[in-house]
Structures are given as C-alpha cells and as structure tokens.
Amino acid sequence: MQLFYVPAITTATLHLPEEEARHAIQVLRKRTGDVLDIVDGRGGWFQATITAIDKRSCAIRVEQTRQEAYRAPSRLVMAVSPTKNNERFEWFLEKATEIGVDEIIPLQCARTERPRIRANRYEKVLVSAMKQSLQAWLPRLHPLTPFSAAVAATTAGAQKYLGWCDESVNTPLIHNYQLASDVCIFIGPEGDFTAAEVDLATTAGFQAVTLGPNRLRTETAALTATQMIAFLNQLKK
Amino acid sequence: MQLFYVPAITTATLHLPEEEARHAIQVLRKRTGDVLDIVDGRGGWFQATITAIDKRSCAIRVEQTRQEAYRAPSRLVMAVSPTKNNERFEWFLEKATEIGVDEIIPLQCARTERPRIRANRYEKVLVSAMKQSLQAWLPRLHPLTPFSAAVAATTAGAQKYLGWCDESVNTPLIHNYQLASDVCIFIGPEGDFTAAEVDLATTAGFQAVTLGPNRLRTETAALTATQMIAFLNQLKK
Numbered sequence: 333m334q335l336f337y338v339p340a341i342t343t344a345t346l347h348l349p350e351e352e353a354r355h356a357i358q359v360l361r362k363r364t365g366d367v368l369d370i371v372d373g374r375g376g377w378f379q380a381t382i383t384a385i386d387k388r389s390c391a392i393r394v395e396q397t398r399q400e401a402y403r404a405p406s407r408l409v410m411a412v413s414p415t416k417n418n419e420r421f422e423w424f425l426e427k428a429t430e431i432g433v434d435e436i437i438p439l440q441c442a443r444t445e446r447p448r449i450r451a452n453r454y455e456k457v458l459v460s461a462m463k464q465s466l467q468a469w470l471p472r473l474h475p476l477t478p479f480s481a482a483v484a485a486t487t488a489g490a491q492k493y494l495g496w497c498d499e500s501v502n503t504p505l506i507h508n509y510q511l512a513s514d515v516c517i518f519i520g521p522e523g524d525f526t527a528a529e530v531d532l533a534t535t536a537g538f539q540a541v542t543l544g545p546n547r548l549r550t551e552t553a554a555l556t557a558t559q560m561i562a563f564l565n566q567l568k569k
Numbered sequence: 570m571q572l573f574y575v576p577a578i579t580t581a582t583l584h585l586p587e588e589e590a591r592h593a594i595q596v597l598r599k600r601t602g603d604v605l606d607i608v609d610g611r612g613g614w615f616q617a618t619i620t621a622i623d624k625r626s627c628a629i630r631v632e633q634t635r636q637e638a639y640r641a642p643s644r645l646v647m648a649v650s651p652t653k654n655n656e657r658f659e660w661f662l663e664k665a666t667e668i669g670v671d672e673i674i675p676l677q678c679a680r681t682e683r684p685r686i687r688a689n690r691y692e693k694v695l696v697s698a699m700k701q702s703l704q705a706w707l708p709r710l711h712p713l714t715p716f717s718a719a720v721a722a723t724t725a726g727a728q729k730y731l732g733w734c735d736e737s738v739n740t741p742l743i744h745n746y747q748l749a750s751d752v753c754i755f756i757g758p759e760g761d762f763t764a765a766e767v768d769l770a771t772t773a774g775f776q777a778v779t780l781g782p783n784r785l786r787t788e789t790a791a792l793t794a795t796q797m798i799a800f801l802n803q804l805k806k
Contacts, residue, residue, distance in 0.1 A: 423660060430789045431781075465783040506803055544668075544803060546702040552667050559796045566743055566781060 353390040373470030411437035413521035429461035443523035610707030648674035650758035666698035680760035
C-alpha cells in the first residue's frame, strides 16, 4: 500500500499537490481511473480516483472519506535538543513518527550546538515517515524553542519529565508514567542540561527521570522515551 | 567519561591497539601518568596508567580489574535482514548496541536485496556504540546467514519469534515474551518474509508476532523489538 499526503481536502474534486502528483505519475506510473489512498495528516483517510493526468498535474475525485479517531489515550510531546550532527536529529524525527508521537519541540538549551533548524526539511521527513508507516496523523513540529519558553508553555495538567543523566537520578520513567494524562518529556543536548536548567524545570513541576542503565546519545534517549510511552500504552490497553 | 577498547588483556603491562593509541594520544592528548578506563567487550573493566608514549604507541600498566556479571536475565538474539540502504542497517547496529543486545545475525532471506555485508565496518560500529554507551559487553556479530540455517541454529530452549507484517497476525510480542529464557527474534527484509519462510519457521517452533499497530521499516522493527525486550526486562526487575 502506498499513501499520498494532501494536507487539506475540502472539495470532492481537486488536484494533487505538485510533489505528490509527480510521485503518482512519474514514479508510480498511475493512470486515469486508478484509485489512490490519501491521508490529510489530521486523521482523515480518503480514497480517490484519478480523473485526468497531464505532465505535471493529477486531478482526482474523492470517492470515500473516513475520519480516524485520535489514536493515543494521551498526547505525547517530545522536546529534544537538536543534535550537532543534523542526520542524527532527522533520524530521530523519522523513527519517532513511525513509532508514534504527537508533538516535537526542538529545544534550544544552554549547551545546544545547533543555532537553527531546517524546518522545511524536517516537515518532509515527518510526512514521508507518516506515509511509510501508514498513518493518518502528522506530528506537529514546533519551531526551535528556548528551554525556559518550552518549560513555561507546558500545560498544567500534563505529566512532565526531564531525562537527566546525573548519577543522583534513580527514578525510572518506565515506573512513573501514567496512562491517564498527557505527557511531556524533555531530552537535553550532548552535554546534558545545566544545573540552572534542571532547577528551572523541577521548580515548574518536572520530575527528573532515568531511561535505563546505559548512557544514551541524545537521539537514542529521545527515541527510547518515545517507544517507552508507546509500549506502556500498548501494555495497558 | 571516555572508554577505550582492548579485546584481550592478559598481562599487566601492554600497548594499546594502534587505533586506540592514536585516539588517546592525538585526539584526547593523553600524557604519561594519565589514567585510562578500558573495557574488553567480555565484561572486563580496567583502569590503567600510561607509562610511555611515542608518536604511534601507548604503553600502559593495568592497576585495577573488575569483572562485570552478565547483564541480562536472558540472552537476546536479533536476526535481521540487512536493508538495501546500508546506512539504515548500520544505524540499527549502533542503536541496538546502545540499548542492549547479545547477538546479531544478519539474515539472508529470499527477498533480501543485499548479497554481502561489511563485517569489519559493522564491528567498528558495534565497538564505537559500546564505548559511547559505557558498556563492557560487545554484542556478537554473526556472518550473513541463510534463513534456513538461522532457523536450524536457534537453540531448542529459546523463545522464538518471527515479526511478520501479515494482517492475520494478532499476537503482540509484548504480551508473549517471558523473562525466564533466552529469546530469538527474526525480522524480515523490506518485502517481508515469503510464505515458505514463514512455514519453515513456524514448523520449527517460531511464533509469528506483531510489534504494534504501525507498519515499521525493517530497521525500525528490529530496534523496536530490541527495546521491547529491554523495557520488559526493566519492568519486571
């Protein structure tokens, strides 16, 4: 199965966005009358028939529509410092989307070595991973956000965790997470959070947690936390 | 903390292997009298003092030795088809080592598109991830193994699972794994296992399982299974 992505479908007849049209026509050699499976990144599934093709455009008519309920019992917000090596961060974006995440906040910490992010490129990684893993929900990507602003923006009702590598931390995330409410997890840069950042977060109600016995790279820690939440949701279903 | 890797330490005075010596001297600017932390990949931790340095060699004297017990309650053997894109497979090797895995079998399936593997390169990825994550055990990397030979070699007492993407499979790995015994998990290539392969494995006592609701890429599925076992071991401790 091959999914297409059209972010807003409001009419029964429309043209595919340029990139999706090129993929349908030039890569997959679709023809008039072929049926496409489309998602809108907001839970919508569509089946549409190709009504006309020319070199760069592909007109379709939507035949069936299905709205998927929001999948998770609670929302997962992952706030992660982008890594110095950009590929490692894109890798995290791809894998977290495959596994399941609701929002991603690139976190600008005191020790973050990347002053800007490639938001357009990252959106493409998310869309591609959503289609690849046959999902209808696209994670929301936030702009690069200063640590203190991200702490302040975390909603009051959510469970708030800070993955901190300090030896004093002996509370495992896996034993604390509760299905009942939304969860927000912060993962720091290669040099970890500063003491001032840890103070700021714990004062705001964050709990410092460990993800396990091994020292994990930033992107591995972020994916591990994502998978932990996905597994605990599966286990407790 | 920075770990060095010396695969066999049998005497109290020795020279670091060439690559480790270069790293110590040229990258980290270590000097005579500095203390190094070394692992042997077989559970051994060593502290050693540098006794002499020249351009390419670094003589050390072992001061302290500690043998770490085998970490897992049961051994995890991951048998995974190498992916068409080599980077994706190396990514899996790195992440699985960080998370914790005992043996890796590159699996040659009917639909595997990679006729050979880069074993020397893969060993370097494993060693680097072991050092990075501060572990003393190096996963064992097997040669590229035909599917039927890998099935036949799986020991009788182990739990045997086959990650199969077929819609008929509704047994989740997460609800079946038991801490008590060793576990072997097979993950297929991009095109999945063939019906003949599934027959061969189930006849040999493998159980077809699903890893969750989303369609996962080969390397994501293999890492997801690895993390699932690590989490369940943590949860049940």
